[in-house]
Amino acid sequence: MKRFDELLTPHMDAAYNLARWLTGNESAARDVVQESALKAFKFLHRFEGGNAKAWLLAIVRNESYTWLRASTGHRWLAIGDEIDEDDAALAHTHTPEISAIRTQDAAFLQQALKALSPVFREVIILKELEDMPYKEIATVIDVPLGTVMSRLARARAMLKTEFMKLYRHE
Structure with a gap:
């Protein structure tokens, strides 16, 4: 139990x-x-x-896909350039207008992420939210390093497309 607590408990939020x-x-x-x-x-x-984090997240990933298959009966295929970087000038601006735009953008981003299939969503989550190196992501999702980079590039492009669709329809 002590080994579990030391190795894995710190990664439960991830x-x-x-x-x-x-x-x-x-x-x-x-x-x-x-x-x-x-x-x-x-x-x-x-x-x-x-x-230990990569080991635990690999288990979580497998269990998540097991749940998805059982609940939806679907299998997802990995298929779809880099997302443009945010304007650095806006990163430190704190006006009410910018705050409102950021709130709306966050909601759109969440919707856009949900629109991606899990194989693309997982690489975005692991890289951008969990800040994992490519090599660790490859370990978690059990694919070659090149596949991680390819999926991440495609996921970013798809995310950008989904985000822009939502933004245009606002």
Whole structure:
């Protein structure tokens, strides 16, 4: 139990975050994290060291996809350039207008993320929200490093497209 607490407990927020974004369901995310924690505890003896966060998130990812297949019957395929960087001049502006725009943009971004299939959503979440290196993402999702970079580029392009659709229809 002590080893579990030391290695994995610090990463439970990241586990929940990934599960929530992949399942799109807070209740399911809690269930997925609980099931993942049980599996991690049960198979902790197989963990040979290295990155405990990546190991746990790989379990969470697999459990999330198991939940998705069971609840929707779908399998997602990975298929769709880099998103433009935000205007640095706006990053430090704190006017009410900018604040309102940021709030609206955050809501649009959340909707756009939900529109992506889980295979693209997961790379965005792991890279941009969890700030994981490409190599660790490759470990978590069990694909070659080049596939991570390719999916991330496609995911960013798809996210940009979805975001722009929402922004135009506002």
